[in-house]
Amino acid sequence: MLYFEEDFNWQVTDEAEKLMQKAFEKLRQEKESKSVGYYTLGKDSLPLVQEVQEYQASSEYLKNIECVVVVGIGGSSLGTKALHSIFKEKCSNCKEMLFLENPDEIDLSKKFARIKKETTVFVIVSKSGNTVETISIFKKIIEVFDLNYEKEDREKIIIVTDYDSNLHKFANYYGIKSYTIPSNVGGRFSVLSAVGVVPLTLAGFEISSVLKGASDMINSFFAGEKENILKKAAFYVSHKKVYPMNVLFSYANCLEDFTKWYVQLWGESLGKIDTKGEHVGLTPIGHIGSVDQHSFLQLIIEGCRDKTVTFIKLENFEKRLKIPNIELKFLEKTDFINGYTFNELIDGECEATKESIIAQNIPVDMITISKIDGENIGKLIAYYELLTSACGNMMDINPYNQPGVELGKKILVKKFSK
């Protein structure tokens, strides 16, 4: 279960009510008309899980892999990484996963040194099929591991891309196994498509429950049972000039990559020129508690009142590591926490921080995850995707494109082309 609390100190106005109805209707249309595809990924990707499992089971090579290398950047890796970080400690017999994202030489060299060609599958993920970082790293892999993609090493490569992309043509030409991303699913909404499902399933993670959780959240939203999503979106959008930033404070290290996924989803979807030609957006900021209380909390409390704050807390995560009942001379001031677990300390810090922020009349909400499992994390992903779609609709923008990054790409090509 996910529990939602909010302290916005706000009554839904008539205008907000209209925004909410309009957004709900628009999202429903997007789903019905299939113009936006992520709404049904929870169901649509279920057969894919089985397909990948069967493909793997049919291959002597893939059955015995020890490492899944994901080559991708942005929407092609952030969601997969988020799920991997959340579940890796819970799956002792899952394969190792490595992510080759940034074309940073030190990082690439270190990861290359860890890869054993004989027991690795390389999953190349690029929606457009033209991502220069990803294709360049792929070429380097071909060189470093002497990967014969035309013949005997074909099985070591799996491509995930759009149906009509050049990367797909490449895969087909050489008979390399490929999976496609539905054309109505944008990169940053694609974690539950082949983008995440293929590598995570190959590594042995149980993704069906994540898909089920996402389906449940989306179904109950469209059944009108998740008014809190529309209400939160309406609050954010109607206050977007007052609170242009949202800080997501996750209280668990395993959620760090999830906050990065959220930053992309929120930032790239909502930073747009609206139908009136105005620059609009909500800026996402991801932080991890309690560590970042020691770096960012002062700014939230005493700085400009330009932020909403969202807490994510794990409720029943295992509390095993106790703070011992040791009393150190002169350090008795910290003994109040003795005998509690570290997770109880983190939990207490989350609550205390939330209360101290609410005391300042800063809009706060909290998402409590009753337990880290596939269904809950699937729900959390779908919750954020729905919230993003709702905000985008209320802001009169298209949350599903990213026209602003094209100029930089063109300049880059020009710089290197002779």
Next chain:
Amino acid sequence: MLYFEEDFNWQVTDEAEKLMQKAFEKLRQEKESKSVGYYTLGKDSLPLVQEVQEYQASSEYLKNIECVVVVGIGGSSLGTKALHSIFKEKCSNCKEMLFLENPDEIDLSKKFARIKKETTVFVIVSKSGNTVETISIFKKIIEVFDLNYEKEDREKIIIVTDYDSNLHKFANYYGIKSYTIPSNVGGRFSVLSAVGVVPLTLAGFEISSVLKGASDMINSFFAGEKENILKKAAFYVSHKKVYPMNVLFSYANCLEDFTKWYVQLWGESLGKIDTKGEHVGLTPIGHIGSVDQHSFLQLIIEGCRDKTVTFIKLENFEKRLKIPNIELKFLEKTDFINGYTFNELIDGECEATKESIIAQNIPVDMITISKIDGENIGKLIAYYELLTSACGNMMDINPYNQPGVELGKKILVKKFSK
């Protein structure tokens, strides 16, 4: 060398000129009166490097350690981690360093499993000496490693704290080696005090050159040669309502922890109630290129025009890893980069992104680091500290305290005290 370029499209006004003069004078006074201590750490900490080296050389135990564990959070770890991340690849015979910061059970358990008591020194860092996370982790270390801090294991522990703190009293009482932080140096300005110098020197990193670089930057600032710092501060402060956020885009994975250090320095220093009782602040956002171009650039370009952007780029970092001259069928579109190195690609992405942002009239500046070495990184640290002090002064706030976090601490104690 560091090179500074800016594209603010702004002329220094008379008012800004006055702000700059006033700030310069105030910072000079802070330095002369020794009310603020970080200005002279570059010189003051030099003897400390030697002291730590001699202490280590005199101890059979410390001479043979293989791992330095830093127990600290916020200002007690971020700067040390930043320097470690930058230099670790350049020092093949330096010891391993582990950072125990967040009281996250999974993270702690994993790191505990990697620690060998017989070859480890634990450096406990807390300025106040009362940090609940740090003291609790210290207690857990005592339990897990059966650390006899009263007798035979004393040498395995080193304390870094304020002179009059309870942690210092604890160290003195049991004869545990300790180093103190000057009382006029705040936590987030303390990386070049014992906080960073002690653990990094124990691990074998050459810190004297970092200190020298910081001294050089600060001396040339007070000699009036770094007008760009005052000018940038004046621009940021006089436009703080227009551009309440600064995005730091560092183009190298090894700078990721540096951006976290910057986020604390900037956020906690500048998020304050000013002398008129107004909430003011500049919100720091750290990103890594090129990977985060794929998550945040769209928001910068098309979203609200509420951000300044700073790029940090490495100029002559080693370019060894070439993108091979492989032409993949159907993927010819990305061949323009063939034969270049990955670092040239990152470099080109940085330039292209900068140009695409400047084309939107968004205020941009760039810091180019000619080469990753101690002096340049020392300069970079001092540059950001000076910039923060200058902004704080111009904003009529005290950049050196953090009163806003006290309420949360009180609530926490109350929650657990019976």
